[in-house]
Amino acid sequence: MRKRTLLVLLAVLAMILAACGSGDEGGDTTTTADSGSEETTTTADSGGEETTTTADGGAGGEAPESIKIGAVVPITGPFAGGGAQVERGYRYAVEAINEAGGVFVEEYGVALPLELDLRDDASDPNQTTSIMEELGGEDIVAYLGGFGSPVHAAGTAIAERNQIAYLGVATALQALHEQGYQYYFSPFPKSPDIAISVFELLDTIPEDIRPSRVGIFQETTDWGEELGALWEDAAQQFGYEVVLRETYAPGSTDFTDIILQAQAQDVEILLSLPTPPDGFAIYQQMGELGWKAPFNLVVRAADVPTWNDLGEAGEGVLLSAGWHPALGFPGIEEMNQRHIDEEGRPADPVVGGSYSLVQILAAAIESAGTLDHQAVRDAIAATDMMTVAGPITFREDGTSPITNPLMQRIGGGVELVWPAEAATQELVYPSP
Amino acid sequence: MPSVVRWTIVLLLLAGVVVLGLVTDDQRILTIAIQVFMLSALASSWNILGGFAGQISLGHAVFFGLGALVTREMWLGGTSLVLSVTVAVVSTALVSAILGVPLLRFRGIYFAIGTLAVGVAVFLTIGNIRPGISSLPVDALREYTFTGPYYFTLAVLVVTVVVSIWLKQSRLGLGMMAVRDDEEAAGATGVGPLQHKLSAFVISAALAALAGASFAYFSVSYYPNFPFSVVWTFEAITVVFIGGLGTIAGPLVGSAFFVILRDTLPSGIQELQVVLFGVLFILVVLLLPGGLVEGGQRLLAALSRKGPAPPAQQRETAEKEEGKRL
Numbered sequence: 161m162r163k164r165t166l167l168v169l170l171a172v173l174a175m176i177l178a179a180c181g182s183g184d185e186g187g188d189t190t191t192t193a194d195s196g197s198e199e200t201t202t203t204a205d206s207g208g209e210e211t212t213t214t215a216d217g218g219a220g221g222e223a224p225e226s227i228k229i230g231a232v233v234p235i236t237g238p239f240a241g242g243g244a245q246v247e248r249g250y251r252y253a254v255e256a257i258n259e260a261g262g263v264f265v266e267e268y269g270v271a272l273p274l275e276l277d278l279r280d281d282a283s284d285p286n287q288t289t290s291i292m293e294e295l296g297g298e299d300i301v302a303y304l305g306g307f308g309s310p311v312h313a314a315g316t317a318i319a320e321r322n323q324i325a326y327l328g329v330a331t332a333l334q335a336l337h338e339q340g341y342q343y344y345f346s347p348f349p350k351s352p353d354i355a356i357s358v359f360e361l362l363d364t365i366p367e368d369i370r371p372s373r374v375g376i377f378q379e380t381t382d383w384g385e386e387l388g389a390l391w392e393d394a395a396q397q398f399g400y401e402v403v404l405r406e407t408y409a410p411g412s413t414d415f416t417d418i419i420l421q422a423q424a425q426d427v428e429i430l431l432s433l434p435t436p437p438d439g440f441a442i443y444q445q446m447g448e449l450g451w452k453a454p455f456n457l458v459v460r461a462a463d464v465p466t467w468n469d470l471g472e473a474g475e476g477v478l479l480s481a482g483w484h485p486a487l488g489f490p491g492i493e494e495m496n497q498r499h500i501d502e503e504g505r506p507a508d509p510v511v512g513g514s515y516s517l518v519q520i521l522a523a524a525i526e527s528a529g530t531l532d533h534q535a536v537r538d539a540i541a542a543t544d545m546m547t548v549a550g551p552i553t554f555r556e557d558g559t560s561p562i563t564n565p566l567m568q569r570i571g572g573g574v575e576l577v578w579p580a581e582a583a584t585q586e587l588v589y590p591s592p
Numbered sequence: 593m594p595s596v597v598r599w600t601i602v603l604l605l606l607a608g609v610v611v612l613g614l615v616t617d618d619q620r621i622l623t624i625a626i627q628v629f630m631l632s633a634l635a636s637s638w639n640i641l642g643g644f645a646g647q648i649s650l651g652h653a654v655f656f657g658l659g660a661l662v663t664r665e666m667w668l669g670g671t672s673l674v675l676s677v678t679v680a681v682v683s684t685a686l687v688s689a690i691l692g693v694p695l696l697r698f699r700g701i702y703f704a705i706g707t708l709a710v711g712v713a714v715f716l717t718i719g720n721i722r723p724g725i726s727s728l729p730v731d732a733l734r735e736y737t738f739t740g741p742y743y744f745t746l747a748v749l750v751v752t753v754v755v756s757i758w759l760k761q762s763r764l765g766l767g768m769m770a771v772r773d774d775e776e777a778a779g780a781t782g783v784g785p786l787q788h789k790l791s792a793f794v795i796s797a798a799l800a801a802l803a804g805a806s807f808a809y810f811s812v813s814y815y816p817n818f819p820f821s822v823v824w825t826f827e828a829i830t831v832v833f834i835g836g837l838g839t840i841a842g843p844l845v846g847s848a849f850f851v852i853l854r855d856t857l858p859s860g861i862q863e864l865q866v867v868l869f870g871v872l873f874i875l876v877v878l879l880l881p882g883g884l885v886e887g888g889q890r891l892l893a894a895l896s897r898k899g900p901a902p903p904a905q906q907r908e909t910a911e912k913e914e915g916k917r918l
Contacts, residue, residue, distance in 0.1 A: 317813035
């Protein structure tokens with residue numbers, strides 16, 4: 161028996177070695193640069209399918225067929241609603257850049273199309289890391305991140321170790337920028353921006369009806385702890401009173417207790433940052449309990465289009481997703497029109513930020529003139545350009561001085577209510 | 593096969609995996625190998641409790657997680673890796689002894705449910721008290737190579753397999769198997785059921801902690817509650833059943849099969865991997881109760897046409913003979 165066991169073991173180990181040596185063909189969805197079909201590389205200038213070769217003696221040897229970008233996005237799981245927006249932003253931008261001729265790489269003396277290798281991490285940070293490990297071995301020029309702080313927090317360390325630039329939006333975790341990472345860039349409002357802007361908006365409400373009693377529903381995550389504390393500090397700074405700060409575990413299903421506590425404390429300003437499923441559960445249960453604060457900020461969950469399914473319970477809720485088509489930056493109109501054509505509604509809040517990441521990366525590659533990881537990283541750090549998310553530069557820590565727009569769900573749409581100069585509608589207060 | 597030849601093959605295999613870490617720096621190859629070693633070690637540790645002592649624990653990830661948590665905290669805090677791992681293993685063994693006394697008073701499905709409840713409670717608690725991600729410091733990230741984790745995880749696997757082999761042949765291990773086969777009969781013959789089950793529980797937990805330590809050493813970035821996830825328990829159980837319950841080679845074969853299949857599934861099927869492995873698990877339990885090891889033995893017997901009867905057939909024959917005697 162032992163003899164045979166060993167033989168089986170030998171066979172299995174042979175399988176391991178064979179499988180390891182066979183390279184990687186699985187686990188990915190490679191979309192094309194300009195057509196959306198699979199595994200097709202299209203040259204920048206003609207649109208026809210051909211192998212790109214070095215033009216007029218480019219010094220860098222034979223050019224690759226495309227510039228490969230690795231993206232890890234939650235297409236399934238709790239962050240799927242946000243992930244779909246991120247995916248759309250990346251895809252639109254890649255296709256737009258390729259239709260315009262691709263990205264000129266001086267090293268090869270030719271414009272190359274972008275190729276997006278987008279994979280689903282199922283909203284699981286642990287899958288994010290393993291997928292990023294795989295992508296790291298596959299000649300990508302940079303990583304593009306997904307949606308939600310947990311997946312970004314997991315992914316950035318891998319990017320740092322692999323010394324490949326990582327660009328991400330839909331993450332507000334400031335602590336991640338305090339690790340000393342050199343390869344992580346995020347042109348997205350961070351917790352300190354979010355904490356302040358909501359009180360700046362509140363200060364615009366006429367004093368006689370302005371609410372003052374703040375309640376915080378804080379999930380037990382690193383971002384929850386960070387933003388909860390910042391909200392409390394900002395409330396004090398702006399002269400508001402925090403009467404409730406309750407924590408809950410992500411994935412909880414019953415929020416009755418904290419809702420009733422908020423009601424008992426007469427909370428007028430309810431601040432929360434739930435995952436989409438938690439946010440839906442909180443507001444659905446509020447609807448069932450017949451109570452809702454007059455002012456509600458749901459930083460993350462309300463940016464998912466299906467929020468409208470909540471009906472009245474979700475009406476009037478504010479969200480902070482970092483971008484709105486009404487901001488009016490160059491390129492928004494075309495992108496927004498495409499979104500309307502495909503989805504039947506203006507671009508969702510995370511689409512713009514995601515789109516801008518591809519613009520930043522393409523410009524950095526062109527500026528670097530090479531696909532070398534370090535050169536591309538340095539070029540991203542030196543970014544100074546206009547994108548659909550506005551003018552972008554990066555601070556030393558990888559954050560970007562960027563406007564934090566606040567939006568409100570009104571009549572099934574998402575209206576921009578802050579900053580006032582770009583607002584599409586005035587804040588509806590109290591919430592319907 | 594003569595013992596010398598058998599051990600030569602084992603040593604050649606071991607030499608092969610030792611050399612593999614020296615001759616390649618391919619991230620993908622090393623990652624797959626590390627995952628196979630780690631899951632093999634975890635599954636082998638579960639096999640001691642489930643396969644040798646017959647106690648189906650659904651909370652095994654608690655010990656894997658504790659090993660990872662203690663190792664990571666101490667190691668990133670500046671303690672040497674060896675001391676961190678030692679403390680992790682010893683403290684996990686103590687915790688398991690404390691948990692084991694009440695839990696092992698349950699039997700069968702009640703024990704399984706009890707361990708599952710403990711596992712879920714610990715997972716949620718760790719998630720609440722340690723919500724932040726655990727990442728290696730920037731300097732460590734820049735210096736990180738796969739070689740260290742590769743050999744560390746391989747060493748953990750070797751230790752786990754050696755302990756399993758020793759246990760299977762020892763008086764203690766035979767006592768565990770006696771308790772597994774018939775608790776009352778074992779008790780009547782002087783083999784203390786609780787002592788033997790508790791011994792299996794503690795040894796199994798300590799080895800799971802060792803596997804958890806390798807996870808902590810290998811992983812660049814993860815949320816501290818992740819190693820406590822019940823997914824680790826179910827993966828360990830799945831690979832033990834797929835490979836062969838109660839055997840030494842089963843967890844190793846099952847882990848290699850599981851990890852390689854999972855990592856090479858085409859993208860369209862990868863999302864269905866849980867379903868796929870669930871179906872596979874059911875098929876193995878129904879059609880191949882001895883797992884892939886037994887399947888391989890049957891195949892070899894069929895090919896050679898002169899080998900001994902496969903274990904299932906042997907058991908059948910033995911049962912018939914026993915029935916006749918009775």
